[in-house]
Amino acid sequence: MQSRLSAFIQVLRSHDVRVSPAETLDAMAVVAALGYAKRQQLRDGLAMSLAKTAREEAVVLRCFDLYFERQMADFKTRDTALGADFSSAQNPEQSASELSELAPNSASSERQELEQAAQHDPALEELLQSELMQHLLDNKRAELSLAIGQAAAEVGLNNIQLFTQKGQYTRRILDALGEEALRKASLSLEQADSPLLETLGSYRDKLRQQASEHVEREYLLLSEGRNRQLSDQLLSRTRLSHLENRYLQRVQELLRKMAKKLADKYSHKPRQGTRGRLDMARTLRGSIANDGLMFDTYWRRKRKDKSQILAICDVSGSVAAYAKFLLLFLYSLQDVLPKVRSFAFSSHLAEVSQLFREHSVERAIELANWRYGGATDYGASLVDFARLALDDINHSTTVIILGDARNNGGDPRLDIMQSIYQRSRRVIWLNPESRRAWGSGDSEMLRYQSACHLVAECNNLQQLERIVDQLLKQN
Amino acid sequence: MQQQHFPQLDSIERIEQGFEALGYICSPKIATAIFLAFQLRKPILVEGPPGVGKTELAKTCAELLALPLIRLQCYEGLDEAKALYEWKYGKQLLYTQVLKEKLGDLLQGAQGLAESVERLHQFSDIFYSEKFLEPRPLLKAMQQERGAVLLIDEVDKSDYEFESLLLETLSDYQVSVPEIGTIKAEVAPMVFLTSNNGRDLSDALKRRCLHLHIPFPSVELEQRIVLSRVPNIDQKLRQQLVDFVHRLRDLDLKKAPAVSETIDWARSLLLLHATQLDESLVRSTLNVLLKFEEDIQNAESDLPALLRQSKVAS
Structure with a gap:
């Protein structure tokens, strides 16, 4: 069971649930405390110890259902109605106990008939002696399930990646199980035109179905997670302008994750009272003047830090393809951080914090694009920004500018940029154009660069993530 | 560290029964959590919307085990001086002043500075002993002889640094005081x-x-909760009001009514001698359930339809 549990945890990891070795130990302790008797309790208990968020809990529960739903079909009945058989086998509670009682009686007649026939048929004889057939006849579901699991491990089912591989793996598992003997026996029965062919055939069909179901489940469990990881990687390397709308949802999730990283960093700055602990050294020193009487007490002061982020986003035509994603990032940022003021501009600049707060992400982006889109004028926009927010910029303010710095030849108003630079703690400029294009044509990037603490090229999620990481490291 | 034995926590069923006897109806999941927390000696992090009985869970658990409940309410700026321990500075200062003359006596006859300092060293740690230590909730919980139920409420409101402070306490049930050493809980x-x-x-x-x-x-569980908290209420009315609250939760509200609000509402309806829900009654008591003017206006417009549905359902 221990290895089953750690395999289950492997599955969870591939589904984006982070499980540390310590948590694996916890899970084992949970299993030891609860026992295996009550499925529901075990399910709740594992979810509690392995999941850390509500989303992870849902994933753990779903994986638990898939992973431990290893119910074997019932091999005891003679009729070939597979469908009916399986529906009864789906019911986990009634499984183990009933079959052990019923199986020997109903199977015994079949066994006798088969044994009689085996006297004339060496292939059947061989089959009957095989372990597989014994299990099938005795209807030992637990053993069969185990055998299929072992066979699957032998053929390396956990490497399955594409759904086209399912048939191949099913075949291999059946081979590893020793299904060949079954095939040979039914072939010889067919030649002898024996009535027992049907009985044998139904066993064979059920076995096959079991194996293929096993493969199906494993595929769902294993490759789904892996494929998602793959697509996440792909998404984060694609240029934002090339991403289609239908990926917006996934991208938004990724962006949110990133914004959250940033937000966590900034929101951790504590707001504390001014009075901290007693500064003993200073109190003693102060007492010297009073002949050692500690008349005045000195307290360590705590730094008050109210960090604030101002984010400015270009939504003009030249960055139209990126604007959506930049706004998305902005939106996510404001979503996770309480003290973000967002601004959008093209020819003029306006605050969009309120807009973002009131509307859903798609609508907010649409509105911002529609209201503030147009030809770029960085100069005028900076004037607007100065009017709106320059007074609020102080040593704890971070200003993030998202834009291509293409000013259509207008006055860049570098002086405003410089006063922002001097007042703020940090000015970050993220430019969707590649570094080589900076300064070419009407780009003012190189001039603006002088008034920024950090400039970076940013046109795919990976770059954005790297910048976020860099930011976190520097502070 | 030893583990005290509580027969109340022997099995999950017993936990459920014990809680129910104290008026807290818990789902099997909650009971499993408590069972595991006790068996594995791990803290439980309880999450959920406000008013579903998170704090109540800890209180009831303390009552069930007849242990003292020690509560630490978290807020922004909470630090170790308020959560773990603090030195009694006033007492320390006072004692140094009072003992000043005594010090002269002690040092009498000492040859030179070195010897005086040497003599003083013998008493060096007096002012940083447990006598001068003011225990705050976390340390207090460790010091209880019979164990305790420690409730760290709304931990998300505290600062990031404070979380790190909690780690030692939560994993090893101990508090490190640099001047003294580690204080370990007798009973976790x-x-x-x-x-x-x-x-x-x-x-x-x-x-x-x-x-x-x-x-x-769920509707069924909430009905049992209302029954245990407001036992005198008419059964029909109980069904109706729980159903109505569930329908309210489906609306797009700023803050959905929680269990505590359902109970409050049931109590107010009982006070008003209501036997069934009608529109004017609901309209006049809606402010018990909904805490935002915007929500109340929202719900009022849907009121007739909601009432009709819940009447049909119950």
Whole structure:
């Protein structure tokens, strides 16, 4: 069971649930405390110890259902109605106990008939002696399930990646199980035109179905997670302008994750009272003047830090393809951080914090694009920004500018940029154009660069993530 | 560290019964969490919307085990001086002043500075002993002889640094005081942390806890809760009001009514001698359920339809 549990945890990891070795130990302790008797309790208990968020809990529960739903079909009945058989086998509670009682009686007649026939048929004889057939006849579901699991491990089912591989793996598992003997026996029965062919055939069909179901489940469990990881990687390397709308949802999730990283960093700055602990050294020193009487007490002061982020986003035509994603990032940022003021501009600049707060992400982006889109004028926009927010910029303010710095030849108003630079703690400029294009044509990037603490090229999620990481490291 | 034995926590069924006897109806999931927390000696991190009984869970647990409940309410700026321990500075200063003359006596006859200092060293730690230590909730919980139930309420409101402070306490049930050493709990306390998801807690903290998410209860469970809390209420009215609250929760509200609000509402209806829900009654008592003017206006427009549905349902 221990290895089953750690395999289950492997599955969870591939589904984006982070499980540390310590948590694996916890899970084992949970299993030891609860026992295996009550499925529901075990399910709740594992979810509690392995999941850390509500989303992870849902994933753990779903994986638990898939992973431990290893119910074997019932091999005891003679009729070939597979469908009916399986529906009864789906019911986990009634499984183990009933079959052990019923199986020997109903199977015994079949066994006798088969044994009689085996006297004339060496292939059947061989089959009957095989372990597989014994299990099938005795209807030992637990053993069969185990055998299929072992066979699957032998053929390396956990490497399955594409759904086209399912048939191949099913075949291999059946081979590893020793299904060949079954095939040979039914072939010889067919030649002898024996009535027992049907009985044998139904066993064979059920076995096959079991194996293929096993493969199906494993595929769902294993490759789904892996494929998602793959697509996440792909998404984060694609240029934002090339991403289609239908990926917006996934991208938004990724962006949110990133914004959250940033937000966590900034929101951790504590707001504390001014009075901290007693500064003993200073109190003693102060007492010297009073002949050692500690008349005045000195307290360590705590730094008050109210960090604030101002984010400015270009939504003009030249960055139209990126604007959506930049706004998305902005939106996510404001979503996770309480003290973000967002601004959008093209020819003029306006605050969009309120807009973002009131509307859903798609609508907010649409509105911002529609209201503030147009030809770029960085100069005028900076004037607007100065009017709106320059007074609020102080040593704890971070200003993030998202834009291509293409000013259509207008006055860049570098002086405003410089006063922002001097007042703020940090000015970050993220430019969707590649570094080589900076300064070419009407780009003012190189001039603006002088008034920024950090400039970076940013046109795919990976770059954005790297910048976020860099930011976190520097502070 | 020893583990005290509580027959009340022997099995999950007994926990459920014990809680029910105290008027707290818990789902099997909650009971499993408590069972595991006790067996594995792990803290429980309880999450869920406000008013589903997170704090109540800890209180009831303390009552069930007849242990003292020690509560630490978290807020921004909470630090170790308020959570762990503090030195009694006033007492220290006072004692140094009072003992000043005594010091002269002690040092009498000492040859030179070195010897005086040497003599003083013998008493060096007097002012930093446990006598001068003011225990705050976390330390207090460790010091209880019979164990305790420690409730760290709304841990998401505290600062990031404070979380790190909690780690030692939560995983090893000990508090380190640099001047004295490590103070270890004789009996491990039962620890509950509650969070309203105000922010994401650090992974380090989450890893040390069992994660229990309490959602809004199902209709059936909530009816049992109302029955246990407001036993005198008419059965028909109870069904109606629980159903109505569930329908309210489906609306797009700023703050959905929680279990505590359902109970309050049931109590107010009982006070008003209501036997069934009618529109004017609901309209006049809606402010018990909904706490935002905007929500009340929203709900009022849907009121007739909601009432009709819940009447049909019950």
